[in-house]
């Protein structure tokens with residue numbers, strides 16, 4: 001048996017397949033996106049019959065997996081932490097109804113946050129919904145915890161949450177894979193059984209189910225107090241300070257203590273909700289001071305009844321927001337332990353090095369759209385058509401980077417571009433503000449959460465231009481297919497694909513136009529036409545579908561028609577092109593004298609030709625014609 005380096009998300013996927021989950025659904029979102037891809041890879045390797053799908057959104061994904069559990073199969077659903085907000089309706093309901101087959105929900109949290117609009121803690125969501133949580137510290141533990149979580153789910157007939165964080169999702173650990181699983185017993189012979197008091201519970205039965213749920217949590221907390229997932233580390237080292245840590249912070253604390261040269265008992269919590277109270281209370285009584293290290297918020301800390309001696313996120317000793325990086329944990333432990341009279345080592349060299357690096361005046365390089373990205377062309381045409389005075393509600397996707405081009409003014413959550421545009425229209429009507437409103441949303445985001453807002457906007461008589469940036473894929477999270485694609489999650493052919501233009505028309509929109517943003521002249525003409533429709537007496541919402549495949553997803557259109565460009569000697573370095581068009585391949589010389597093209601990253605899309613209003617960016621002539 002050989003070990004292999006495995007990504008944290010893939011380790012979770014291996015656990016899901018090994019433990020016999022038969023229906024696994026997800027909506028992509030960093031840091032969770034590799035979980036479903038891993039399930040597809042390993043169901044093929046282990047030859048297991050598992051239904052997998054990239055669902056249209058997290059609520060849909062949740063309910064499909066829940067139905068499988070109610071049938072009696074083991075099931076799992078994965079998403080990023082904000083996806084759990086979208087799935088919160090069935091989440092709360094499922095806690096009451098309970099489950100039959102083991103049901104595991106995997107919302108990946110993003111302390112930092114690295115790529116999310118919030119730093120929310122899914123464990124707190126679980127606390128409110130009353131759903132038990134498993135909080136792994138390593139990829140190997142996450143794989144094992146899938147088994148523990150499914151066991152609790154089936155023993156207590158309750159959905160459970162496995163909550164990884166970004167560092168775990170993207171960590172790599174060597175794992176033994178081949179031969180480490182039991183042979184597949186095949187899909188179990190189960191059937192959905194009617195049970196109206198449970199599956200269609202009315203308020204009277206919901207009250208009983210709530211009582212039942214509370215009792216389950218008491219029993220689970222008892223069981224967790226004896227669980228090997230919660231254990232003491234350095235138990236015999238004594239002292240006046242104890243640490244309670246969970247998730248990745250457990251290992252960060254161990255590392256920091258090693259660097260500080262002290263031994264401090266740590267209670268490692270693998271099940272932060274319901275908190276194993278007996279175990280935690282017994283630990284707490286041994287120390288004068290307790291430090292709680294957890295991410296991204298206070299969950300364990302909130303559940304400790306006597307917080308007089310507790311130092312954590314709530315009192316600001318541990319920063320109230322942000323990731324618990326080694327530097328942060330070192331600094332917290334250094335301060336608290338020094339105050340408590342411990343002899344600690346001075347700051348290690350690597351921390352001093354980190355401080356020196358932090359102090360270096362390195363140039364800031366903000367994230368930007370890729371060279372050749374068709375969204376840039378669409379935004380550039382939008383700005384030239386509607387100008388700086390328009391209001392530009394944006395949405396969640398790589399095209400949020402349109403804010404660099406000053407073509408995205410707001411983003412809130414998935415689908416909010418359309419509702420915000422509607423809201424701005426209704427407010428502007430009252431305050432007599434006639435500025436154009438131009439919203440942008442990606443194809444995947446439109447399908448996820450844009451349809452209901454569009455119907456609502458049509459029905460309420462809103463008027464704005466909506467540009468659906470259709471790049472044929474969910475680009476930001478790794479090219480997962482949408483319902484408008486011709487293939488499914490595992491690469492097989494989709495039985496049907498949805499037409500976005502037809503969908504928009506069926507929402508009641510009368511002006512719908514599909515146009516290639518690379519054809520900037522025609523695209524601009526259509527934008528003007530769309531704007532005119534929003535102002536016409538019998539007009540309304542105008543939808544322009546800017547259709548061109550993401551060039552990383554499908555390079556063929558550019559490869560078939562390359563337009564190499566060159567910047568002439570006359571360029572005076574005015575920076576208009578670098579600021580208004582912002583292609584990363586346009587490089588201003590350090591002395592500011594002119595702009596050059598970085599041919600290492602230029603993809604020869606030719607889209608910047610119009611970005612020099614002086615005409616100094618021109619097509620590069622073939623060698624033979626340059627005599």
Ligand code: SF4
Nearest residue numbers: 571574575576577612
């Ligand atoms: S290429 Fe044109 S727009 Fe860009 S810096 Fe030179 S002169 Fe200005």
Ligand code: SF4
Nearest residue numbers: 583602603605606608
């Ligand atoms: S042709 Fe122009 S816009 Fe296209 S990648 Fe090259 S520099 Fe950027």
